[in-house]
Amino acid sequence: MDFVRRLVRGPERKHRQWDQKRFLRLVISYAPDWIFTIVLLAIIGYFTDLAGYKRQFSLTDTSIQHTFTEHQRVSFPECIVYAGVVPAILILLIALIWRRSFWDWHSGWLGLLLSVSLTTVFTQVVKVTVGRPRPDLIDRCQPVEGAANAPVYGLATWEICTVQSGHIFDDGFKSFPSGHSSFAWSGLLYLSLYLCGKMHIMDRRGHAWKAWIAITPPIGAALIAVSRTMDYRHHATDVIAGSILGIVISWMTYHLYYPSLWSPQCHLPYSPRIPPTLPSDQLDSEPEGTARRPRGDGRGHGAVLPMHRDSASIDSNASMNLSDRGLSPTSPNTIPLEAPHPAALSPSQGETAPRPMGGGYTKGQYQGYYPTARHD
Structure with missing residues (x-):
């Protein structure tokens, strides 16, 4: 019965007296982190609107001749909900209701927001720089009738397209890496690491139910990534590169605020970086x-x-x-x-x-x- 009580209500807590001066110092100390992360989010919008580089392509390349899909299996707003909003809500519930720790909530949200922000900015910068054609580029491009590859190198440029502007056309050259894949892994793997820490998954006791809970968010990220190839929005290499990017950044940002999963204190965030007020x-x-x-x-x-x-x-x-x-x-x-x-x-x-x-x-x-x- 004690296990059930702790599972539902969480560990016993002792409420502390409000320390207004320390709280103000805490806000001042971590304000640059939040400001920097919010600035990253603003940069994302800037790079998203850029036309970017347009690489040469071959009209006989069958890998870019797929049909343009109007309705995607997972749109980007839906990806934000699955990999951003859902993890944020779960972290909020665990930190404030089960753990009853404001500091755990702050650390969890800051790490999550930093993870998805860094990943998305990195992805968008690479997208507009590489300019790789998507699998459905020819359908977006609508080449002029009778168009052929250039005789010297056998490659054509975007100038042979009858549609040379607009979001759909510009987005046709932003295949590498997959933004859905990187975003999904940056948010859902971060959530998985957060849950693993709270469950002490590496406690050497081998509970199977912990593994099932821990693997659920990565499965969701993998399904989102695979759906990009099913909609012919990305090549397989785009999805792999985006997934690796999201995995690396989420792992790094999680360990900025939480110890290793092998630590006996892995369920706790690192202490504030301001000195204590008590002797x-x-x-x-x-x-x-x-x-x-x-x-x-x-x-x-x-x-x-x-x-x-x-x-x-x-x-x-x-x-x-x-x-x-x-x-x-x-x-x-x-x-x-x-x-x-x-x-x-x-x-x-x-x-x-x-x-x-x-x-x-x-x-x-x-x-x-x-x-x-x-x-x-």
Whole structure:
């Protein structure tokens, strides 16, 4: 019954007192991130309206002689809903209703918006630069009667088309890479990573239902990508390139705000990059709630909003767990989960395994202590 209660209501929370000054500093700190992302969205509209480069083509090339499809299986507005709006709603529900964490909501939305914005801008810039003909270009072009390829190289230019302007004609030279594919993967794979972190899918317990939930968004992205070849809007290589682009950017942006899926704290966003307002001795007594950033970066933890229940680091959480067991970090009954060789330890490191400077925890690493089994 406890499992069902936690599944429905989420973990127990402790509401915090409103810290207005810290909230203002938080807004000022992350305002450039939101502004930069919104500017990216404005740039998308600029590149979308550009005519772009028009590459030469062959009138005998059968790969560009498909019929122009009026009604697409997945239009771009529908793609925005499936890969942008739906993930945003799910992140909102999980963060505010189940996790009850404002900071998780902020990090999840900022990462999602940055993922789809970077992907779409990158895609549009490449589209207008490459100018690859779509599979239905000849139908869009409507060559003049009796038109033939140039005698020297056997290629024709856009000047032989009877339709030489308009969105449909200009869009006929924006085949590479697939914008639907890149956008779908950037949003839906980000959602999959978000769900994997919340479920602790890499907890080495092998729950099959977690895998089914995690694979659902990528399946949707794959179906959207494949539909582009079914509508003869893209070549297979366009879809593959767009998918890879979306996968890479979504993976990168997710790990800007969340630890690795192998981290014990993968369900928590990184702590705010502003220093805490509470002294370190008070922070040590707070419950965990944000994943600790790499050592030495000068960014701290602390309460953000009343809905942000937790802000202490992994180290403080580890100390709390040990105190509950009557142990201390220096107790001979505690060892690191994966201790490095003594020769690799510096005097400042002691017996702790430092978190990698690159971001998330690697497999098996934990910046804390676990009690060893006693052999009485």
